[in-house]
Amino acid sequence: MVAPPIIRRVNSQSIDLSHFDAAIVDLDGTMVDTLGDFVVALNLMLDDLALPAVDAARVETMVGKGSEHLIQSVLRHVGAADALYERAWERYQHHYLAINGQHSEVYEGVAKGLAALQERGLRLACLTNKPTAFALPLLATKGLDGYFEQVFGGDAFERKKPDPLPLLKTCEALGTVPARTLMVGDSSNDAKAARAAGCPVVLVSYGYNHGEPVRGVDADGFVDSLLELGAQDDLPSSASLSL
Numbered sequence: 001m002v003a004p005p006i007i008r009r010v011n012s013q014s015i016d017l018s019h020f021d022a023a024i025v026d027l028d029g030t031m032v033d034t035l036g037d038f039v040v041a042l043n044l045m046l047d048d049l050a051l052p053a054v055d056a057a058r059v060e061t062m063v064g065k066g067s068e069h070l071i072q073s074v075l076r077h078v079g080a081a082d083a084l085y086e087r088a089w090e091r092y093q094h095h096y097l098a099i100n101g102q103h104s105e106v107y108e109g110v111a112k113g114l115a116a117l118q119e120r121g122l123r124l125a126c127l128t129n130k131p132t133a134f135a136l137p138l139l140a141t142k143g144l145d146g147y148f149e150q151v152f153g154g155d156a157f158e159r160k161k162p163d164p165l166p167l168l169k170t171c172e173a174l175g176t177v178p179a180r181t182l183m184v185g186d187s188s189n190d191a192k193a194a195r196a197a198g199c200p201v202v203l204v205s206y207g208y209n210h211g212e213p214v215r216g217v218d219a220d221g222f223v224d225s226l227l228e229l230g231a232q233d234d235l236p237s238s239a240s241l242s243l
């Protein structure tokens with residue numbers, strides 16, 4: 001007889017932050033709405049290469065798997081040859097560093113949510129697929145750098161999310177075990193990496209999920225803001241996070 005499928009318990013139980021020693025927080029789409037920066041830097045790059053511009057709606061579906069993937073996807077989208085990649089990467093890096101943070105906004109509830117998680121005893125690391133050289137100045141410009149003991153970009157380890165390696169390495173750096181380290185992200189990339197690493201995972205409802213509805217992703221819970229996650233015990237039970 002075929003065994004019945006295991007039904008994950010979702011929307012049934014409030015998450016208890018005392019189960020966690022740390023949280024690993026994603027950057028783009030989770031803490032900062034960086035779509036504007038991506039679009040501006042990419043279009044300056046395309047202009048330098050005499051290629052047509054891309055629009056924000058298209059870029060949104062390509063974000064989250066690191067800059068290399070983003071540039072390759074954009075070049076393919078505008079019908080450019082793969083051979084242009086090296087020059088495109090050099091131009092993109094130049095422009096991104098010059099405009100980093102200028103067309104981006106911190107999402108509502110992020111600073112308060114991070115502070116609330118810390119007050120509840122969780123240590124924090126930021127883990128993004130963005131290059132570390134982009135992530136560090138962005139966090140500093142947005143006043144978010146002080147919350148994190150560790151910041152790792154997409155070039156910090158041999159492989160990026162959705163591979164579990166960056167999460168396992170971040171747990172190692174924090175000195176925490178994956179089962180007691182909560183991943184907080186915005187996409188299936190974060191959720192897949194967390195599942196494979198053995199970290200529980202909560203996704204925000206507002207970020208970039210490769211153009212797909214985020215609630216279709218296999219995650220342990222969804223929140224509308226980081227403040228909702230950090231201050232959930234203060235909310236009415238109907239608004240509590242499910243796990």
Ligand SMILES: O=C(O)COP(=O)(O)O
Nearest residue numbers: 028064065066128129130
């Ligand atoms: O691909 C990116 O640059 C963004 O990555 P993140 O969502 O992991 O921060």
Ligand SMILES: [Mg+2]
Nearest residue numbers: 026028029186
């Ligand atoms: Mg993200």
